[in-house]
Amino acid sequence: MFARINWRYFDWPLFLVVLLLSSIGVALIYSATRNSPDLVDYWQRQVNFILIGLVVLFFVAMVDYRQLSLLAIPAFLIFVASLVAVYFFGEAQGGSRSWINLGGTLVQPTEAGKFLLIIFLSWYLSWFRDSLHRLPYLLMALLFLLAPLALVYVQPDFGMTITYAFMGGVLILAAGVRYRHLALLGGGALLALPLFAATLQGYMLARLCIFLPTDEEGHILPPILNLLRAAFDTLPTECIQPEANTAASYNVDQALIAIGNGGLTGLGWTQGTQNQLLFLRVRHTDFIFSVIAEELGMIGASLILLLLLFVVWRVLRIAERAPDQFGKLLATGVAALIFFQIVVNVGMNLKIMPVTGLTLPFISYGGSSLISMMFAIGLAESVAMRHRKIEFF
Amino acid sequence: MFEERTVRDTANLTMTLFRAGIVIVFLIMVVRMFQLQVVENERYQALANRNRLLRIETPAPRGIIYDSNGTILVRNRPSFEVALVPEDLPFDDLDTPDVDEEAVEIEKVLRILRADSDPEVALRMAAILFNKLGYDDFIRTVQRANVPISFLSEPAFVTPVTEDGRLAMVEPRKVYLPDLDQPLPLEGLVALVKRVVAIQSMGSASDPVPILDGVDRIRAFEISEDSFRIPAVRVIQVPVREYIYGDLLSHVLGFMGPIPALAADTYREAGYTNLNEKVGLNGLEYTYQTELRGSPGVRYSERNILGVDVRTIGPVVEPVPGWNLHLNIDLRLQQVMRDALQEMMDEVDAPWGVTVAMNPQNGAVLGMVSLPSYDNNIFAERIGEDYLKLEQDERRPLINYAIGGLYPPGSVFKMVTAAAGLAEGIITPNTTIVDSGPIYLPNRYFPDDMSQAQEFVSWNHKYGIVHGPMNVVRALALSNDIYFYILGGGFPNQFQGLGPQLLSKWTELFGFGEITGVDLPGEVTSIVPTDQWKRRLFAEPWTTGDSYNMAIGQGYVLSTPMQVLVETAAIANGGTIYVPKIVHHMTDAEGGVQKDFEPEIKRTLPISAEDMEVVRRGMWEVVNTDYGTGRVARVPGVEVAGKTGTAEFCEYIPEKRDCRRDEKGFLPFHAWFSAFAPYDNPEIAIVTFVYDGGEGSAVAAPVTQKILEAYFTEISPRTQGAIAQP
Structure with a gap:
């Protein structure tokens, strides 16, 4: 299984940038938590997570990804089954029923599910590659995507739902869809819109309303509000009451103040006032980008953003050089996952997107998010290390 | 590597779009960051600063006030306030449900402050807490602690206050107030303090909440020494205005108090950030509020989201102490004036009295x-019960009647008529008018029926005396009314008098009908009566009788003692109307003169020196001839000129539907005396007024005499031949 490991093809620049980003993350977590007595040791814990993550990364990289195709079907079945189990026996934490109790420890199947979904869809789309131009096979792929999607949606975990949707969509498109089918699917999606609107959870709508442009007092601008009223029977208070809107958007507003406060060059590491004086909330996880922007300024934040997008770019490069369709789709899925999280998280910080609760890859504090990102990079490296070489043997 | 497909699909395009997406996302985000961090940087910086910075003003020491000799009249005395810092109090530990650690600590503090043993402390504390919490919260908190409250028997109005302690703009409610003269038991106070602390903690837990004030220096030190036992206690020094001579100068100096709710906007616009700041509310404290206040220093306290002080930034601006005022008022003269007037008022049992002195050469109020x-x-520390007593006093002692009371001037007005007659050429110094008893003006509607004619008498007629022929000088000396009736209104077919136009013109020229402009608040004036004024007000035309009354300072003419003083000074100095000035100059904290008040001339009267000399001569004869009415005002070694006034007034009694009269049917009199001295080169002009005092010559003149005598023996002695300040 570990035969013919060729470290020459290991993507060292990718790895080094990931390591750099993780180290920057530790420094920022230190800055974000040093004034909170409960959190002061978080940067050390993050170092431990990185060490574990690196082990995972190298282990996954060494595994030949093609072995994973064997896992695809059983893994997918287990995944869907666990989502169903969560639906019936799951435990709620933070408003969404997404955890399952396995002998005393709470497990969130959706985190690992990202990869199971990537692996399964990549396998399916590459295995039936030649048949994809026929509608039934395409619809099959969509069904495999929609099944877990719907189960996550009802938990409800909006962030994970759209992550799955994006990854799955990119994978299916990257596998190749005939334009005429694409048009058909687009039409179908439009028709399904009322269903989506009808099932949209109140809190998702509330988040949307927090994001929507308001006047000084927190009233959503009338034309937009009228549109919302037309689309939904009941609107959450955040959409109607200006006070509720202002109160709910506190975290985002403070993040925006932190970013604007940073200016071009930033206030310096551990010197951001919004961050250090705790005005910025959830600053070591969801809003760590605001810490970057406040303390390192526009220049620092742009550089870090560049590094993050470099990672995506590099993984896409691996996809294009992959020895086979399965590898290509695996890497594309990984790129889509990382890219989506960056866009959604940074977009939320900059208030160009609603709040979703997705963390910033490699930088935000958190064991599961960091290790799963390292796992993703490991997958990409696994593809990289086997590129083309196969053709010469 | 892969064989070309025959059907076009999205595979290659997706990869291209993905890469394009990466570039576009990067660009969008950088542009957005540019917008937030560069374009709108200042706005967000301001918002971030507003989050974290609390502007703290350090008040500058308020200016000191000195009299003309440099004696300190007002200074700042430290007073001490005891406050609690909520975050330094222990929390109520939930593991020990039967003990409230916070209440135990508060009780300890209150015992150290002697709230349990000293009823004064308990009362003071209850008053502060009542003001802080407001009626409803106070009652609720005490009752919840199962402490009985005694209520006042009479209901009173309370104006609800808003959360930040300002008066709410709603209708007052009628309620039974708690009797704050009954000391609350300790448990009640503990509950109240706990409540106040809880309210403060919602704002900033590191800001001290005052719970006791007016603590003297020794107690303050004792409490400070105990502070290791009670870490939450802060003893804060607050400067308090000390008026060393109390009621001797209170109308001049005024007092201070918190910014009134009605004026809050004005002060806010003027840059006052703390609306609990004490400002001058009356007297010089009010007029020179800006100069006395100086400018406060500014520093910033940086706070985190919990309101905990992290550090202090600044002082960004150092406080600039207020300017000191140096008055024209001489404390010794003030003392003499007050004592002399008080003595006479006690003697004649008069409710009100005024005496004002001024240098006629420059308007300096002495x-x-x-x-x-x-x-x-009593205003210094907190406007309280004593203030209410003052407000309810029927005599309204808060009003400075020297500038705030309007009275008929009576005969002290006759110089105006005399000067007008001479200047307008109605009379010459030799024009003779004969007093041969009362004169009668025919009734306008029945000109031939003399029984319906209006009678005008001179004061001397009731003693059976007629003064016979006289010129203007002698008319002033005798204060003969007939002369001035005829000079003012003329006599049908015999004499052309001044008439209403000229009378009101000269009344205005002498400064009646406008405020004198003295640097004190609360000055009033009446308007000068004219024909149009009377038609508008009474729908009746001006009559000759109106002119008669006006010519002797009765009828519709009303003036403040200060206006009479300005008139007197103008006669003394030969015709210059000065703006009276209480403040001579202002100095900064280093003693440098910041502002010197030059004498301010309002106008010069259009009258020749010769004519004015005639009027002055009249005033000289009042005092210095054996027929003058003001002979009691003579001062050895100094030539005094003066004028008595005995002004009838009507105190309307609704039950009688008439004015108050004595048994003979005469109206009561105000006593007036206006004077200046020395005659040749006057350096002091003075007006004394006693409400309902009776004869000016018997009541007001002796007071003036005492003051002048003291002035020329103690303050500006003649023996050295010294001429006081020009």
């Missing part, structure tokens, strides 16, 4: 007494 007075120190 002394100003309005009785009754009040002790302005």
Whole structure:
């Protein structure tokens, strides 16, 4: 299984940038938590997570990804089954029923599910590659995507739902869809819109309303509000009451103040006032980008953003050089996952997107998010290390 | 590597779009960051600063006030306030449900402050907590602690206050107030303090909440020494205005108090950030509020989201102490004036009295007494019960009647008529008018029926005396009314008098009908009566009788003692109307003169020196001839000129539907005396007024005499031949 490991093809620049980003993350977590007595040791814990993550990364990289195709079907079945189990026996934490109790420890199947979904869809789309131009096979792929999607949606975990949707969509498109089918699917999606609107959870709508442009007092601008009223029977208070809107958007507003406060060059590491004086909330996880922007300024934040997008770019490069369709789709899925999280998280910080609760890859504090990102990079490296070489043997 | 497909699909395009997406996302985000961090940087910086910075003003020391000799009249005395810092109090530990650690600590603090043993402390504390919490919260908190409250028997109005302690703009409610004269038991106070602390903690837990004030220096030190036992206690020094001479100068100096709710906007616009700041509310404290206040220093306290002080930034601006005021008022003269007036008022049992002195050569106010007075120190720490007593006093001692009372001037007005007659050529110094008893003006509607004619008498007629022929000088000396009736209104077919136009013109020229402009608040004036004014007000035309009354300072003419003083000074100095000035100059904290008040001439009267000399001569004869009415005002070694006034007034009694009259049917009199001295080169002009005092010559003139005598023996002695300040 570990035969013919060729470290020459290991993507060292990718790895080094990931390591750099993780180290920057530790420094920022230190800055974000040093004034909170409960959190002061978080940067050390993050170092431990990185060490574990690196082990995972190298282990996954060494595994030949093609072995994973064997896992695809059983893994997918287990995944869907666990989502169903969560639906019936799951435990709620933070408003969404997404955890399952396995002998005393709470497990969130959706985190690992990202990869199971990537692996399964990549396998399916590459295995039936030649048949994809026929509608039934395409619809099959969509069904495999929609099944877990719907189960996550009802938990409800909006962030994970759209992550799955994006990854799955990119994978299916990257596998190749005939334009005429694409048009058909687009039409179908439009028709399904009322269903989506009808099932949209109140809190998702509330988040949307927090994001929507308001006047000084927190009233959503009338034309937009009228549109919302037309689309939904009941609107959450955040959409109607200006006070509720202002109160709910506190975290985002403070993040925006932190970013604007940073200016071009930033206030310096551990010197951001919004961050250090705790005005910025959830600053070591969801809003760590605001810490970057406040303390390192526009220049620092742009550089870090560049590094993050470099990672995506590099993984896409691996996809294009992959020895086979399965590898290509695996890497594309990984790129889509990382890219989506960056866009959604940074977009939320900059208030160009609603709040979703997705963390910033490699930088935000958190064991599961960091290790799963390292796992993703490991997958990409696994593809990289086997590129083309196969053709010469 | 892969064989070309025959059907076009999205595979290659997706990869291209993905890469394009990466670039576009990067660009969008950088542009957005540019917008937030560069374009709108200042706005967000301001918002971030507003989050974290609390502007703290350090008040500058308020200016000191000195009299003309450099004696300190007002200074700042430290007073001490005891406050609690909520975050330094222990929390109520939930593991020990039967003990409230916070209440135990508060009780300890209150015992150290002697709230349990000293009823004064308990009362003071209850008053502060009542003001802080407001009616409803106070009652609720005490009752919840199962402490009985005694209520006042009479209901009173309370104006609800808003959360930040300002008066709410709603209708007052009628409720039974708790009797704050009954000391609350300790448990009640503990509950109240706990409540106040809880409210403060919602704002900033590191800001001290005052729970006791007016603590003297020794107690403050004792409490500070105990502070290791009670870490939450802060002893804060607050400067308090000390008026050393109390009621002697309270009408001049005024007092201070918190910014009134009605004026809050004005002060806010003027840059006052703390609306609990004490500002001058009356007297010089009010007029020179800006100069006395100086400018506060500014520093910033950086706070985190919990309101905990992290550090202090600054002082960004150092406080600039207020300017000191140096008055024209001489404390010794003021004392003499007050004592002399008070003595006479006690003697004749008069409710109000005023005496004001001024240098006629420049308008410098040398002394100003309005009785009754009040002790302005009662406002120093907190406007409380004593203030209510003052407000309810029927004599209204808070009003400075020297500038705030309007009275008929009576005969002290006759110089105006005399000067007008001479200047307008109606009379010459030799024009003779004969007093041969009362004169009668025919009734306008029945000109031939003399029984319906209006009778005008001179004061001397009731003693059976007629003065016979006289010129203007002698008319002033005798204060003969007939002369001035005819000079003012003429006599049908015999003499062309001044008439209403000229009378009102000269009344205005002498400064009646406009405020004198003295640098004190609360000055009033009446308007000068004219034909149009009377038609508008009474729908009746001006009559010759109106002119008669006006010519002797009765009828519709009303003036303040200060206006009479300005008139007197103008006669003394030969025709210059000065703006009276209480403040001579202002200095900064280093003693450098910041502002010197030049004499301010309002106008010069259009009258020749010769004519004015005739009027002055009349005033000289009042005092210095054996037929003058003001002979009691003579001062050895100094030539005094003066004028008596005995002004009838109507105190309307609704039950009688008439004015108050004595048994003979005569109206009561105000006593007036206006004077200046020395005659040749006057350096002091003075007006004394006693409400309902009776004869000016018997009541007001002796007071003036005492003051002048003291002035020329103690303050500006003649023996050295010294001429006081020009």
